[in-house]
Amino acid sequence: xxxxxxxxxxxxxxxxxxxxxxxxxxxxxxxxxxxxxxxxxxxxxxxxxxxxxxxxxxxxxxxxxxxxxxxxxxxxxxxxxxxxxxxxxxxxxxxxxxxxxxxxxxxxxxxxxxxxxxxxxxxxxxxxxxxxxxxxxxxxxxxxxxxxxxxxxxxxxxxxxxxxxxxxxxxxxxxxxxxx
Amino acid sequence: xxxxxxxxxxxxxxxxxxxxxxxxxxxxxxxxxxxxxxxxxxxxxxxxxxxxxxxxxxxxxxxxxxxxxxxxxxxxxxxxxxxxxxxxxxxxxxxxxxxxxxxxxxxxxxxxxxxxxxxxxxxxxxxxxxxxxxxxxxxxxxxxxxxxxxxxxxxxxxxxxxxxxxxxxxxxxxxxxxxxxxxxxxxxxxxxxxxxxxxxxxxxxxxxxxxxxxxxxxxxxxxxxxxxxxxxxxxxxxxxxxxxxxxxxxxxxxxxxxxxxxxxxxxxxxxxxxxxxxxxxxxxxxxxxxxxxxxxxxxxxxxxxxxxxxxxxxxxxxxxxxxxxxxxxxxxxxxxxxxxxxxxxxxxxxxxxxxxxxxxxxxxxxxxxxxxxxxxxxxxxxxxxxxxxxxxxxxxxxxxxxxxxxxxxxxxxxxxxxxxxxxxxxxxxxxxxxxxxxxxxxxxxxxxxxxxxxxxxxxxxxxxxxxxxxxxxxxxxxxxxxxxxxxxxxxxxxxxxxxxxxxxxxxxxxxxxxxxxxxxxxxxxxxxxxxxxxxxxxxxxxxxxxxxxxxxxxxxxxxxxxxxxxxxxxxxxxxxxxxxxxxxxxxxxxxxxxxxxxxxxxxxxxxxxxxxxxxxxxxxxxxxxxxxxxxxxxxxxxxxxxxxxxxxxxxxxxxxxxxxxxxxxxxxxxxxxxxxxxxxxxxxxxxxxxxxxxxxxxxxxxxxxxxxxxxxxxxxxxxxxxxxxxxxxxxxxxxxxxxxxxxxxxxxxxxxxxxxxxxxxxxxxxxxxxxxxxxxxxxxxxxxxxxxxxxxxxxxxxxx
Numbered sequence: 006x007x008x009x010x011x012x013x014x015x016x017x018x019x020x021x022x023x024x025x026x027x028x029x030x031x032x033x034x035x036x037x038x039x040x041x042x043x044x045x046x047x048x049x050x051x052x053x054x055x056x057x058x059x060x061x062x063x064x065x066x067x068x069x070x071x072x073x074x075x076x077x078x079x080x081x082x083x084x085x086x087x088x089x090x091x092x093x094x095x096x097x098x099x100x101x102x103x104x105x106x107x108x109x110x111x112x113x114x115x116x117x118x119x120x121x122x123x124x125x126x127x128x129x130x131x132x133x134x135x136x137x138x139x140x141x142x143x144x145x146x147x148x149x150x151x152x153x154x155x156x157x158x159x160x161x162x163x164x165x166x167x168x169x170x171x172x173x174x175x176x177x178x179x180x181x182x183x184x185x
Numbered sequence: 186x187x188x189x190x191x192x193x194x195x196x197x198x199x200x201x202x203x204x205x206x207x208x209x210x211x212x213x214x215x216x217x218x219x220x221x222x223x224x225x226x227x228x229x230x231x232x233x234x235x236x237x238x239x240x241x242x243x244x245x246x247x248x249x250x251x252x253x254x255x256x257x258x259x260x261x262x263x264x265x266x267x268x269x270x271x272x273x274x275x276x277x278x279x280x281x282x283x284x285x286x287x288x289x290x291x292x293x294x295x296x297x298x299x300x301x302x303x304x305x306x307x308x309x310x311x312x313x314x315x316x317x318x319x320x321x322x323x324x325x326x327x328x329x330x331x332x333x334x335x336x337x338x339x340x341x342x343x344x345x346x347x348x349x350x351x352x353x354x355x356x357x358x359x360x361x362x363x364x365x366x367x368x369x370x371x372x373x374x375x376x377x378x379x380x381x382x383x384x385x386x387x388x389x390x391x392x393x394x395x396x397x398x399x400x401x402x403x404x405x406x407x408x409x410x411x412x413x414x415x416x417x418x419x420x421x422x423x424x425x426x427x428x429x430x431x432x433x434x435x436x437x438x439x440x441x442x443x444x445x446x447x448x449x450x451x452x453x454x455x456x457x458x459x460x461x462x463x464x465x466x467x468x469x470x471x472x473x474x475x476x477x478x479x480x481x482x483x484x485x486x487x488x489x490x491x492x493x494x495x496x497x498x499x500x501x502x503x504x505x506x507x508x509x510x511x512x513x514x515x516x517x518x519x520x521x522x523x524x525x526x527x528x529x530x531x532x533x534x535x536x537x538x539x540x541x542x543x544x545x546x547x548x549x550x551x552x553x554x555x556x557x558x559x560x561x562x563x564x565x566x567x568x569x570x571x572x573x574x575x576x577x578x579x580x581x582x583x584x585x586x587x588x589x590x591x592x593x594x595x596x597x598x599x600x601x602x603x604x605x606x607x608x609x610x611x612x613x614x615x616x617x618x619x620x621x622x623x624x625x626x627x628x629x630x631x632x633x634x635x636x637x638x639x640x641x642x643x644x645x646x647x648x649x650x651x652x653x654x655x656x657x658x659x660x661x662x663x664x665x666x667x668x669x670x671x672x673x674x675x676x677x678x679x680x681x682x683x684x685x686x687x688x689x690x691x692x693x694x695x696x697x698x699x700x701x702x703x704x705x706x707x708x709x710x711x712x713x714x715x716x717x718x719x720x721x722x723x724x725x726x727x728x729x730x731x732x733x734x735x736x737x738x739x740x741x742x743x744x745x746x747x748x749x750x751x752x753x754x755x756x757x758x759x760x761x762x763x764x765x766x767x768x769x770x771x772x773x774x775x776x777x778x779x780x781x782x783x784x785x786x787x788x789x790x791x792x793x794x795x796x797x798x799x800x801x802x803x804x805x806x807x808x809x810x811x812x813x814x815x816x817x818x819x820x821x822x823x824x825x826x827x828x829x830x831x832x833x834x835x836x837x838x839x840x841x842x843x844x845x846x847x848x849x850x851x852x853x854x855x856x857x858x859x860x861x862x863x864x865x866x867x868x869x870x871x872x873x874x875x876x877x878x879x880x881x882x883x884x885x886x887x888x889x890x891x892x893x894x895x896x897x898x899x900x901x902x903x904x905x906x907x908x909x910x911x912x913x914x915x916x917x918x919x920x921x922x923x924x925x926x927x928x929x930x931x932x933x934x935x936x937x938x939x940x941x942x943x944x945x946x947x948x949x950x951x952x953x954x955x956x957x958x959x960x961x962x963x964x965x966x967x968x969x970x971x972x973x974x975x976x977x978x979x980x981x982x983x984x985x
Contacts, residue, residue: 024371142593
């Protein structure tokens with residue numbers, strides 16, 4: 006298909022193709038999307054592996070993420086530094102995991118990290134409360150939120166430590182066919 | 186487990202507290218990895234002070250939640266009161282092997298290392314004593330640091346790279362794609378892999394022999410993979426309606442999207458049917474048209490009625506010749522009109538017709554089963570169906586929706602659903618009283634009786650209407666009326682049937698509103714059941730009428746063409762009524778809501794009804810393929826138009842759905858409905874026609890035969906006459922297809938496979954129960970150990 010693009014070396018493109026679920030065209034398209042967010046910051050030549058990270062505000066303004074209530078957590082989880090500023094690698098990684106081709110286990114792993122607001126590798130009750138509030142835009146009363154979270158922990162916690170670990174979460178998600 | 190050393194705690198002499206609860210000495214074997222760990226930690230406990238608890242900022246919630254109904258008796262720290270050794274206990278827990286998975290990179294790599302090792306060896310889990318140090322790095326994680334030093338990380342990475350190299354390339358690339366590391370790490374891992382591959386000296390340690398064959402195989406597989414990537418890229422570029430579907434899913438979510446995906450699937454089926462029929466039947470007959478009486482001029486009415494100038498055209502069965510086309514030996518009846526061709530390949534039209542129809546159904550069957558299998562795989566999970574609320578919270582959000590207004594609506598939906606679920610769970614704890622339950626049951630029974638009654642009423646109405654039409658037609662045949670009136674009368678029956686099919690669903694919706702089912706899913710299922718019952722029973726009656734030909738097409742000589750025309754009319758009428766329903770149901774309703782009632786609400790897109798309409802239309806097409814080979818083409822045009830009309834109406838008139846809808850589950854249900862009553866019913870109808878019905882004498886490719894099924898027999902006889910050496914070919918149909926023993930055997934095999942799968946599923950469910958019990962027991966073990974540690978700490982503190 007020999008396109009004469011000069012953004013990446015062929016080895017870089019091959020590496021991206023092997024490590025993400027995208028084809029060459031899609032990777033280039035994503036690069037252009039990345040660049041459109043800040044044309045003055047992102048160089049057109051990635052062969053020298055420049056160290057460019059776009060701030061979270063730009064990432065969060067993308068149409069796919071703009072109205073997503075979890076956009077901050079998504080950016081934090083996928084960014085290398087954990088503060089939402091994403092390099093091109095993080096950007097590609099994020100879209101690769103969120104795409105339809107990614108297997109469920111991988112998505113479940115990242116979903117767990119997204120829902121774990123305090124980064125303690127457990128989804129505890131406060132994390133759940135924050136999740137429910139973000140899902141419903143604070144429309145539920147605090148009693149209802151609390152009740153819902155307790156029921157969730159009761160239903161999903163297998164080893165009875167009061168929190169959901171990654172295994173509990175994965176076990177439950179396996180049974181949910183609609184998990185995207 | 187093998188013998189383990191007795192566990193002795195380093196505790197001081199006075200251990201009276203041990204008498205109150207069972208001491209660990211009396212328990213069975215403990216997990217050996219906990220041995221060393223607890224010894225280590227209990228020695229550290231004495232000198233440990235609060236370590237980084239503030240950084241972790243955990244909530245002072247109870248380790249065992251006070252509301253947990255399964256909590257056993259034991260030391261439960263009250264809310265707010267922390268055990269002094271609490272922080273350390275938490276650190277121990279946090280560093281347990283099973284909980285470090287997913288946290289640090291080293292842990293992930295170790296976990297994947299284990300997985301790939303298991304993949305490679307595929308043996309049962311070895312006992313703990315026999316493992317060498319490098320084989321289970323996860324057991325070596327006794328350090329309290331959350332992030333291992335860089336040296337260990339690099340070691341682990343190289344270990345993983347080494348393991349990956351010994352996997353076959355396909356699995357290797359799969360593991361590389363699925364390991365949850367960041368892209369940078371994956372790339373460095375990949376670089377390591379390629380470095381190791383290029384330096385074969387390092388591969389001496391792996392167990393696989395380095396042979397040029399294996400290396401060649403690797404190269405070939407990698408080359409194939411790159412070609413496959415390129416092919417996939419091309420396919421993705423060629424996806425039709427990609428942007429339109431994205432628009433729809435962005436605004437309305439996956440539920441409405443599933444309708445349009447279903448439409449795309451049906452379009453694919455019809456295009457395949459059409460291509461098969463075009464290549465093998467239609468194109469060839471078009472090249473050698475039979476001599477036909479002067480055709481009537483084309484008037485616009487033909488598009489509706491399918492009669493008139495369409496009667497003697499490629500559209501219907503009657504046009505097709507029953508001879509061998511372009512036969513060099515016989516005097517061809519179409520010789521006058523065929524152009525002089527150099528090719529002299531004879532083409533047996535009756536055989537081709539029959540086999541193409543058969544191949545068409547067979548291909549559709551295979552495709553349908555494949556779609557069902559795929560769909561089923563995605564949506565069915567072995568195991569219990571508890572955890573509704575948890576699943577709802579974690580999977581309710583539809584990430585395909587991107588528009589702000591739709592996102593807001595989705596939040597409201599989820600809010601409503603959660604409130605309903607919580608209310609329902611509260612209700613379940615206090616069930617309805619007896620008179621309320623009785624009332625509810627009577628209402629349900631009445632509603633079902635009413636629904637069944639209406640179905641029966643519709644069937645009877647259709648029957649009497651067709652009798653009426655028959656009488657009218659006979660009277661008209663006697664008195665030569667205008668052509669328009671004659672053809673118009675033909676449209677009456679399809680009109681009535683389509684009208685019933687369009688109006689009854691709305692009536693059933695009203696019934697459902699009166700009924701008030703327990704759950705919204707039950708509502709959807711009940712609605713689908715009733716509508717499907719109505720449509721299938723009416724179709725059943727029509728099929729019976731077509732086959733018996735008492736009331737329909739009774740006077741015609743060429744009854745197949747007549748039935749084909751009837752089916753064409755039904756398809757066209759169905760399309761017209763779908764358009765009217767979209768127009769009145771959505772456009773008009775929105776205008777009324779906006780202008781008259783001044784409400785902000787807009788009509789909703791009724792997914793179940795629309796999908797059932799699609800299934801009904803497809804059933805008609807499958808029923809009619811034998812009698813009108815170009816009917817799939819008509820259906821293709823209809824589906825294309827339907828896509829754009831529905832999409833436009835959706836965008837202009839409808840709002841996002843407010844009812845919960847399990848998209849993948851319902852897609853499976855729809856594909857199953859497409860297979861089970863729809864496709865199988867059509868297949869049975871066509872098989873019956875082929876096996877038992879006598880084709881008409883004067884038209885079509887099977888004139889003169891007793892049944893259509895005799896065609897291959899006749900051909901085989903011809904073959905035997907011409908060439909006695911291949912007489913064995915005639916034995917195949919005789920011994921395979923007609924022999925009942927063979928069919929019984931086949932059925933027996935299929936039943937055995939089904940039974941086997943059911944048993945496997947049952948076994949899997951049992952195993953899942955056992956494993957869940959085991960996990961709960963491990964949790965109990967953990968609690969016990971924590972209590973023991975606290976006891977020891979308390980003792981030490983009191984002693985010191």
